[in-house]
Amino acid sequence: xxxxxxxxxxxxxxxxxxxxxxxxxxxxxxxxxxxxxxxxxxxxxxxxxxxxxxxxxxxxxxxxxxxxxxxxxxxxxxxxxxxxxxxxxxxxxxxxxxxxxxxxxxxxxxxxxxxxxxxxxxxxxxxxxxxxxxxxxxxxxxxxxxxxxxxx
Amino acid sequence: xxxxxxxxxxxxxxxxxxxxxxxxxxxxxxxxxxxxxxxxxxxxxxxxxxxxxxxxxxxxxxxxxxxxxxxxxxxxxxxxxxxxxxxxxxxxxxxxxxxxxxxxxxxxxxxxxxxxxxxxxxxxxxxxxxxxxxxxxxxxxxxxxxxxxxxx
Numbered sequence: 458x459x460x461x462x463x464x465x466x467x468x469x470x471x472x473x474x475x476x477x478x479x480x481x482x483x484x485x486x487x488x489x490x491x492x493x494x495x496x497x498x499x500x501x502x503x504x505x506x507x508x509x510x511x512x513x514x515x516x517x518x519x520x521x522x523x524x525x526x527x528x529x530x531x532x533x534x535x536x537x538x539x540x541x542x543x544x545x546x547x548x549x550x551x552x553x554x555x556x557x558x559x560x561x562x563x564x565x566x567x568x569x570x571x572x573x574x575x576x577x578x579x580x581x582x583x584x585x586x587x588x589x590x591x592x593x594x595x596x597x598x599x600x601x602x603x604x605x606x607x608x609x
Numbered sequence: 610x611x612x613x614x615x616x617x618x619x620x621x622x623x624x625x626x627x628x629x630x631x632x633x634x635x636x637x638x639x640x641x642x643x644x645x646x647x648x649x650x651x652x653x654x655x656x657x658x659x660x661x662x663x664x665x666x667x668x669x670x671x672x673x674x675x676x677x678x679x680x681x682x683x684x685x686x687x688x689x690x691x692x693x694x695x696x697x698x699x700x701x702x703x704x705x706x707x708x709x710x711x712x713x714x715x716x717x718x719x720x721x722x723x724x725x726x727x728x729x730x731x732x733x734x735x736x737x738x739x740x741x742x743x744x745x746x747x748x749x750x751x752x753x754x755x756x757x758x759x760x761x
Contacts, residue, residue, distance in 0.1 A: 460642070461643070462639075471705075473749075474750065481748070481750055484745075488749060489615065526679060552746070552750060553623075553704070553705030553751050554705070556705070573639075594702075594703055597637055598627045598704060
Protein backbone atom coordinates (compact mmCIF):
# COMPACT_ATOMS: atom_id res chain seq x y z
CA UNK A 458 0.00 0.00 0.00
CA UNK A 459 1.24 3.48 -0.85
CA UNK A 460 -0.06 7.03 -0.90
CA UNK A 461 -1.23 6.67 -4.50
CA UNK A 462 -4.89 7.11 -5.56
CA UNK A 463 -5.60 3.36 -5.52
CA UNK A 464 -3.38 2.76 -2.47
CA UNK A 465 -1.24 0.34 -4.44
CA UNK A 466 0.88 0.15 -7.57
CA UNK A 467 1.17 -3.63 -7.57
CA UNK A 468 -0.44 -5.32 -10.57
CA UNK A 469 -1.79 -8.62 -9.26
CA UNK A 470 -3.67 -10.07 -12.21
CA UNK A 471 -4.10 -10.09 -15.97
CA UNK A 472 -7.52 -11.25 -17.20
CA UNK A 473 -8.08 -12.96 -20.55
CA UNK A 474 -11.49 -13.61 -22.13
CA UNK A 475 -11.74 -16.96 -23.91
CA UNK A 476 -14.45 -18.88 -25.69
CA UNK A 477 -13.10 -22.33 -24.78
CA UNK A 478 -11.54 -22.35 -21.34
CA UNK A 479 -10.66 -26.06 -21.25
CA UNK A 480 -8.52 -25.82 -24.41
CA UNK A 481 -6.94 -22.50 -23.38
CA UNK A 482 -6.12 -23.77 -19.89
CA UNK A 483 -4.42 -26.87 -21.33
CA UNK A 484 -2.40 -24.69 -23.70
CA UNK A 485 -1.28 -22.31 -20.93
CA UNK A 486 -0.15 -25.31 -18.90
CA UNK A 487 1.72 -26.92 -21.80
CA UNK A 488 3.27 -23.84 -23.41
CA UNK A 489 4.32 -22.10 -20.20
CA UNK A 490 5.09 -25.29 -18.27
CA UNK A 491 2.86 -24.48 -15.29
CA UNK A 492 0.38 -26.73 -13.44
CA UNK A 493 -3.11 -27.13 -14.94
CA UNK A 494 -5.52 -25.57 -12.44
CA UNK A 495 -9.04 -26.69 -11.65
CA UNK A 496 -11.65 -24.82 -13.67
CA UNK A 497 -14.39 -23.41 -11.48
CA UNK A 498 -17.74 -21.75 -12.20
CA UNK A 499 -18.82 -18.56 -10.51
CA UNK A 500 -22.06 -18.58 -8.50
CA UNK A 501 -25.43 -17.16 -9.56
CA UNK A 502 -26.98 -13.84 -8.66
CA UNK A 503 -28.13 -14.85 -5.18
CA UNK A 504 -24.50 -15.17 -4.14
CA UNK A 505 -22.73 -12.69 -6.39
CA UNK A 506 -25.30 -9.84 -6.28
CA UNK A 507 -23.66 -8.94 -9.57
CA UNK A 508 -24.50 -5.74 -11.42
CA UNK A 509 -23.66 -4.97 -15.03
CA UNK A 510 -24.31 -1.55 -16.56
CA UNK A 511 -26.17 -0.65 -13.36
CA UNK A 512 -28.60 -3.59 -13.57
CA UNK A 513 -28.67 -6.89 -11.66
CA UNK A 514 -27.26 -9.68 -13.81
CA UNK A 515 -26.89 -13.41 -13.57
CA UNK A 516 -23.47 -13.00 -15.20
CA UNK A 517 -21.53 -16.20 -14.67
CA UNK A 518 -18.23 -17.49 -15.96
CA UNK A 519 -15.84 -20.39 -15.88
CA UNK A 520 -12.52 -19.32 -14.37
CA UNK A 521 -8.99 -20.73 -14.33
CA UNK A 522 -6.10 -19.12 -12.44
CA UNK A 523 -2.40 -19.53 -13.22
CA UNK A 524 0.26 -18.41 -10.75
CA UNK A 525 3.10 -16.41 -12.34
CA UNK A 526 4.68 -14.99 -9.21
CA UNK A 527 3.41 -11.52 -8.40
CA UNK A 528 0.93 -11.82 -11.25
CA UNK A 529 -1.93 -14.25 -11.73
CA UNK A 530 -3.28 -14.96 -15.21
CA UNK A 531 -7.07 -15.41 -15.06
CA UNK A 532 -8.86 -17.11 -17.93
CA UNK A 533 -12.56 -16.21 -18.12
CA UNK A 534 -15.18 -17.94 -20.25
CA UNK A 535 -18.57 -16.21 -20.02
CA UNK A 536 -21.38 -18.75 -19.62
CA UNK A 537 -24.49 -16.89 -18.51
CA UNK A 538 -26.07 -13.45 -18.33
CA UNK A 539 -24.98 -10.10 -19.76
CA UNK A 540 -21.46 -9.11 -18.71
CA UNK A 541 -18.35 -7.24 -19.72
CA UNK A 542 -16.89 -10.70 -20.35
CA UNK A 543 -19.53 -11.60 -22.95
CA UNK A 544 -19.36 -8.14 -24.55
CA UNK A 545 -15.64 -8.46 -25.08
CA UNK A 546 -15.85 -12.00 -26.44
CA UNK A 547 -18.48 -10.89 -28.97
CA UNK A 548 -16.63 -7.72 -29.95
CA UNK A 549 -12.98 -8.83 -29.90
CA UNK A 550 -12.91 -12.63 -29.62
CA UNK A 551 -10.30 -14.28 -27.38
CA UNK A 552 -8.40 -11.32 -25.99
CA UNK A 553 -6.75 -9.65 -23.02
CA UNK A 554 -9.45 -8.07 -20.84
CA UNK A 555 -8.17 -6.37 -17.70
CA UNK A 556 -5.34 -5.43 -15.37
CA UNK A 557 -6.18 -5.93 -11.69
CA UNK A 558 -5.07 -4.20 -8.51
CA UNK A 559 -5.84 -5.39 -4.96
CA UNK A 560 -7.30 -2.47 -3.03
CA UNK A 561 -9.02 -1.59 0.23
CA UNK A 562 -12.12 0.59 0.42
CA UNK A 563 -14.02 -0.47 -2.69
CA UNK A 564 -16.70 2.23 -2.48
CA UNK A 565 -14.32 5.15 -2.19
CA UNK A 566 -12.00 3.81 -4.91
CA UNK A 567 -14.91 3.40 -7.34
CA UNK A 568 -16.09 6.92 -6.48
CA UNK A 569 -12.61 8.40 -6.99
CA UNK A 570 -12.23 6.75 -10.39
CA UNK A 571 -15.76 7.81 -11.34
CA UNK A 572 -14.81 11.38 -10.50
CA UNK A 573 -11.95 11.03 -12.98
CA UNK A 574 -14.23 9.88 -15.79
CA UNK A 575 -13.68 6.14 -15.34
CA UNK A 576 -17.10 4.49 -14.87
CA UNK A 577 -17.99 1.29 -13.07
CA UNK A 578 -19.21 -1.32 -15.55
CA UNK A 579 -19.60 -4.50 -13.49
CA UNK A 580 -19.27 -5.53 -9.88
CA UNK A 581 -20.01 -8.57 -7.76
CA UNK A 582 -19.29 -10.53 -4.61
CA UNK A 583 -17.38 -13.78 -4.28
CA UNK A 584 -16.46 -15.92 -1.29
CA UNK A 585 -14.07 -13.80 0.72
CA UNK A 586 -14.31 -10.57 -1.21
CA UNK A 587 -15.61 -8.57 -4.12
CA UNK A 588 -14.57 -7.25 -7.52
CA UNK A 589 -15.32 -4.28 -9.71
CA UNK A 590 -14.49 -3.62 -13.36
CA UNK A 591 -14.06 -0.01 -14.46
CA UNK A 592 -13.89 1.03 -18.10
CA UNK A 593 -10.61 2.92 -18.29
CA UNK A 594 -10.10 2.13 -21.99
CA UNK A 595 -10.46 5.79 -23.08
CA UNK A 596 -7.97 6.95 -20.43
CA UNK A 597 -5.57 4.02 -19.95
CA UNK A 598 -6.24 1.65 -22.86
CA UNK A 599 -7.47 -1.10 -20.53
CA UNK A 600 -10.30 -2.13 -18.27
CA UNK A 601 -9.20 -1.98 -14.62
CA UNK A 602 -10.29 -4.55 -12.07
CA UNK A 603 -10.31 -3.73 -8.37
CA UNK A 604 -10.18 -6.69 -5.99
CA UNK A 605 -10.98 -6.38 -2.29
CA UNK A 606 -10.64 -9.13 0.31
CA UNK A 607 -12.74 -9.31 3.47
CA UNK A 608 -9.64 -10.26 5.48
CA UNK A 609 -7.48 -7.18 5.88
CA UNK B 610 14.94 -19.29 -14.99
CA UNK B 611 13.35 -22.71 -14.61
CA UNK B 612 13.07 -25.94 -16.54
CA UNK B 613 9.95 -24.77 -18.33
CA UNK B 614 9.71 -24.46 -22.15
CA UNK B 615 10.46 -20.72 -22.12
CA UNK B 616 12.97 -21.05 -19.28
CA UNK B 617 10.95 -18.63 -17.14
CA UNK B 618 7.48 -18.21 -15.71
CA UNK B 619 7.97 -14.57 -14.72
CA UNK B 620 5.73 -12.12 -16.55
CA UNK B 621 7.79 -8.96 -16.96
CA UNK B 622 5.61 -6.71 -19.10
CA UNK B 623 2.10 -5.93 -20.27
CA UNK B 624 1.88 -4.06 -23.58
CA UNK B 625 -0.96 -1.68 -24.49
CA UNK B 626 -1.60 -0.23 -27.96
CA UNK B 627 -2.75 3.38 -27.92
CA UNK B 628 -3.53 6.00 -30.53
CA UNK B 629 -2.44 8.97 -28.41
CA UNK B 630 0.50 8.12 -26.19
CA UNK B 631 0.95 11.56 -24.63
CA UNK B 632 -2.63 11.60 -23.27
CA UNK B 633 -2.50 7.96 -22.16
CA UNK B 634 0.85 8.40 -20.43
CA UNK B 635 -0.46 11.42 -18.50
CA UNK B 636 -3.53 9.44 -17.45
CA UNK B 637 -1.49 6.45 -16.27
CA UNK B 638 0.65 8.81 -14.20
CA UNK B 639 -2.33 10.63 -12.69
CA UNK B 640 -4.70 7.71 -12.10
CA UNK B 641 -2.11 5.27 -10.77
CA UNK B 642 0.04 7.88 -9.04
CA UNK B 643 3.29 6.87 -10.73
CA UNK B 644 5.99 9.08 -12.32
CA UNK B 645 5.42 10.27 -15.89
CA UNK B 646 8.16 8.65 -18.00
CA UNK B 647 9.88 10.12 -21.01
CA UNK B 648 8.27 9.07 -24.29
CA UNK B 649 10.81 7.72 -26.75
CA UNK B 650 10.64 6.74 -30.41
CA UNK B 651 12.04 3.50 -31.72
CA UNK B 652 14.70 3.61 -34.43
CA UNK B 653 14.25 2.94 -38.14
CA UNK B 654 14.97 -0.23 -40.09
CA UNK B 655 18.73 0.28 -40.30
CA UNK B 656 18.96 -0.16 -36.55
CA UNK B 657 16.00 -2.41 -35.74
CA UNK B 658 16.27 -4.80 -38.72
CA UNK B 659 12.60 -5.31 -37.98
CA UNK B 660 10.53 -7.94 -39.76
CA UNK B 661 6.76 -8.12 -39.84
CA UNK B 662 4.92 -11.05 -41.42
CA UNK B 663 8.29 -12.27 -42.72
CA UNK B 664 9.11 -9.01 -44.54
CA UNK B 665 11.45 -6.16 -43.60
CA UNK B 666 9.47 -3.26 -42.16
CA UNK B 667 10.18 0.27 -41.06
CA UNK B 668 7.75 -0.33 -38.17
CA UNK B 669 8.29 2.38 -35.60
CA UNK B 670 6.48 3.37 -32.45
CA UNK B 671 6.45 5.82 -29.60
CA UNK B 672 6.97 4.01 -26.30
CA UNK B 673 6.40 4.82 -22.62
CA UNK B 674 7.30 2.47 -19.78
CA UNK B 675 5.76 2.46 -16.30
CA UNK B 676 7.36 0.51 -13.47
CA UNK B 677 4.88 -1.56 -11.43
CA UNK B 678 7.31 -3.76 -9.53
CA UNK B 679 7.84 -7.10 -11.25
CA UNK B 680 5.73 -5.90 -14.16
CA UNK B 681 6.29 -3.00 -16.54
CA UNK B 682 3.37 -1.47 -18.42
CA UNK B 683 4.47 -0.48 -21.94
CA UNK B 684 2.37 1.98 -23.92
CA UNK B 685 2.90 1.70 -27.68
CA UNK B 686 1.72 4.17 -30.32
CA UNK B 687 2.47 2.96 -33.85
CA UNK B 688 3.89 5.76 -35.99
CA UNK B 689 5.41 4.23 -39.12
CA UNK B 690 5.44 1.08 -41.23
CA UNK B 691 3.29 -2.06 -41.10
CA UNK B 692 3.34 -3.74 -37.69
CA UNK B 693 1.35 -5.86 -35.25
CA UNK B 694 0.93 -2.58 -33.34
CA UNK B 695 -0.82 -0.83 -36.23
CA UNK B 696 -2.91 -3.90 -37.03
CA UNK B 697 -4.24 -4.05 -33.51
CA UNK B 698 -4.96 -0.32 -33.32
CA UNK B 699 -6.94 -0.54 -36.56
CA UNK B 700 -8.81 -3.70 -35.58
CA UNK B 701 -9.44 -3.19 -31.86
CA UNK B 702 -8.60 0.43 -31.00
CA UNK B 703 -6.81 1.23 -27.76
CA UNK B 704 -6.36 -2.20 -26.20
CA UNK B 705 -4.14 -4.61 -24.32
CA UNK B 706 -1.66 -6.16 -26.79
CA UNK B 707 0.81 -8.58 -25.22
CA UNK B 708 2.26 -10.37 -22.21
CA UNK B 709 6.07 -10.47 -22.18
CA UNK B 710 8.61 -12.91 -20.81
CA UNK B 711 12.37 -12.30 -20.59
CA UNK B 712 14.14 -15.27 -22.17
CA UNK B 713 17.54 -16.47 -23.32
CA UNK B 714 18.10 -18.16 -26.68
CA UNK B 715 15.70 -16.26 -28.92
CA UNK B 716 16.11 -18.51 -31.96
CA UNK B 717 15.41 -21.76 -30.17
CA UNK B 718 12.47 -20.30 -28.23
CA UNK B 719 10.87 -19.00 -31.45
CA UNK B 720 11.44 -22.40 -33.07
CA UNK B 721 9.93 -24.28 -30.11
CA UNK B 722 6.81 -22.09 -30.12
CA UNK B 723 6.54 -22.41 -33.90
CA UNK B 724 6.59 -26.16 -33.49
CA UNK B 725 3.61 -25.80 -31.18
CA UNK B 726 1.61 -23.81 -33.72
CA UNK B 727 2.49 -20.35 -32.40
CA UNK B 728 3.97 -18.32 -35.29
CA UNK B 729 6.39 -15.42 -35.17
CA UNK B 730 4.67 -12.23 -36.34
CA UNK B 731 7.22 -9.49 -35.70
CA UNK B 732 10.77 -9.20 -34.47
CA UNK B 733 13.44 -6.57 -34.17
CA UNK B 734 16.59 -5.35 -32.48
CA UNK B 735 16.96 -2.54 -29.97
CA UNK B 736 19.94 -1.17 -28.09
CA UNK B 737 20.99 -3.96 -25.76
CA UNK B 738 18.73 -6.70 -27.01
CA UNK B 739 15.92 -7.89 -29.21
CA UNK B 740 12.21 -8.70 -29.14
CA UNK B 741 9.84 -11.06 -30.87
CA UNK B 742 6.04 -11.14 -30.95
CA UNK B 743 4.34 -14.49 -31.43
CA UNK B 744 0.65 -14.84 -32.20
CA UNK B 745 -0.58 -17.13 -29.44
CA UNK B 746 -4.14 -15.74 -29.53
CA UNK B 747 -5.65 -19.04 -30.80
CA UNK B 748 -3.86 -21.04 -28.09
CA UNK B 749 -3.52 -18.64 -25.13
CA UNK B 750 -5.80 -15.71 -25.93
CA UNK B 751 -2.86 -13.28 -26.12
CA UNK B 752 0.12 -12.28 -28.18
CA UNK B 753 3.35 -13.29 -26.42
CA UNK B 754 6.44 -11.11 -26.48
CA UNK B 755 9.88 -12.60 -25.90
CA UNK B 756 12.58 -10.19 -24.73
CA UNK B 757 16.28 -11.07 -24.82
CA UNK B 758 19.11 -8.94 -23.44
CA UNK B 759 22.66 -9.04 -24.79
CA UNK B 760 24.03 -8.97 -21.24
CA UNK B 761 23.49 -12.40 -19.67
